[in-house]
Amino acid sequence: MKIFIDSADLDEIRDVAAMGVVDGVTTNPSLVAKTGKPLKEVIVSICEIVEGPISAEVIATDYDGIVKEGRALAKLHENIVVKVPLIPEGLKAVRTLASDGIQTNVTLCFNATQALLAAKAGATYISPFVGRIDDIGGDGMDLIEQIVDIYENYDLETEVLTASIRHPLHVVQAAMLGAHVATIPHKVIHQVLKHPLTDSGLERFLADAKKIPS
Numbered sequence: 001m002k003i004f005i006d007s008a009d010l011d012e013i014r015d016v017a018a019m020g021v022v023d024g025v026t027t028n029p030s031l032v033a034k035t036g037k038p039l040k041e042v043i044v045s046i047c048e049i050v051e052g053p054i055s056a057e058v059i060a061t062d063y064d065g066i067v068k069e070g071r072a073l074a075k076l077h078e079n080i081v082v083k084v085p086l087i088p089e090g091l092k093a094v095r096t097l098a099s100d101g102i103q104t105n106v107t108l109c110f111n112a113t114q115a116l117l118a119a120k121a122g123a124t125y126i127s128p129f130v131g132r133i134d135d136i137g138g139d140g141m142d143l144i145e146q147i148v149d150i151y152e153n154y155d156l157e158t159e160v161l162t163a164s165i166r167h168p169l170h171v172v173q174a175a176m177l178g179a180h181v182a183t184i185p186h187k188v189i190h191q192v193l194k195h196p197l198t199d200s201g202l203e204r205f206l207a208d209a210k211k212i213p214s
Contacts, residue, residue, distance in 0.1 A: 001175045004053070004183035006163070008032045008042050012186035013049050024052035026105070026127075026163070026183040028083065029059060040076060047077040055105045055125075057083035066093035074102045081105045081124060086114050091121040098122030105161065112146040119151060119158035125181065130174075131164035140164070141173045148178045168192045 002023040005016045008031040016022045025046050032042050043056045054077065058069040070082040070093060081103040084090040094104045098121070105125040106118040110133060115126045128147060130140025147160050159180035165171060168191050174182045184192070 001179060002181040003189075004055075004161070004181055005189065006031070006165070006183040006185050008035050008046070009186065010035075010042075010045055010049065013046060016186060016189055017049050021189075022050060022052070024054060024079075024081075024181070024183075025050050026055040026083070026161075028057050028107070043073070043080065044076055047079055052079060053081045053103065053125075054079050055081045055083045057107065058085075061085065061087065061089060063089045063092045063096075066090060067096050070097045070102060070104070071100065074100075083107050083127075084123075086118060091117060094118070094121045094123050098124075107163070109147075110143070112143060112150055115147040115158075115160075116150055116156075119156040123158045125159050125161040127161045127163040127183070129164035130162055130170055131166040133164075134166070141170070141177065144174060144179055145177050152178075 003021055004024040004026050005013055005022050006026045007013055008027045013025060032039050035042055046054050056073045058066050060066045060069050066084055073082050074080050082097055083105045084094055086106050086108050094106060097104050103124040105127055106123040107127040109115050109126050109128045118126045128143050133140035133143060144162055161181040161183060162174040162179045163183050165182060165184050165188055171182050171184060171192055
């Protein structure tokens with residue numbers, strides 16, 4: 001499973017990229033707004049840090065606007081993936097962008113039929129929001145399982161990108177269910193690395209190392 005970092009914070013992205021574990025980056029307007037910098041500046045800077053797919057989201061919600069913004073974003077760097085909302089006008093735009101050879105990430109997916117339609121439209125990635133489904137009493141991982149099964153049944157090429165990940169268990173579950181990608185916040189990536197037995201084991205090894213004669 002590929003690991004993307006869900007962030008627009010350049011320091012966070014550099015931190016994870018230095019570990020050699022990040023395959024790409026996803027952003028959204030909320031994450032970019034936190035940086036206080038223009039969208040294009042942020043996206044170009046990210047592309048200079050990570051060699052992999054970089055999702056940049058359009059703001060428009062009409063077909064013409066989405067296509068125009070998408071084409072402009074795609075010109076910023078060859079690794080740009082245009083992030084498009086899962087609405088009728090969005091799917092129309094995805095079809096057009098796909099015919100242009102532009103990769104797309106269809107976002108805000110909350111059921112399997114939405115995911116099926118996005119794949120039919122030519123989406124490169126589909127982003128089911130598992131955390132938000134959990135928030136309203138559902139099971140986001142049930143949705144991941146459904147989408148993975150449907151795509152495999154019909155050999156659909158769209159990759160399942162598990163989004164809205166809230167904790168390490170989401171990462172494990174996504175990998176076990178066969179999701180192609182998990183996009184993970186910086187904080188959760190570090191939580192995945194953390195384990196008390198790792199810490200206590202390292203502490204013991206270091207203590208014992210001091211006893212070794214020089």
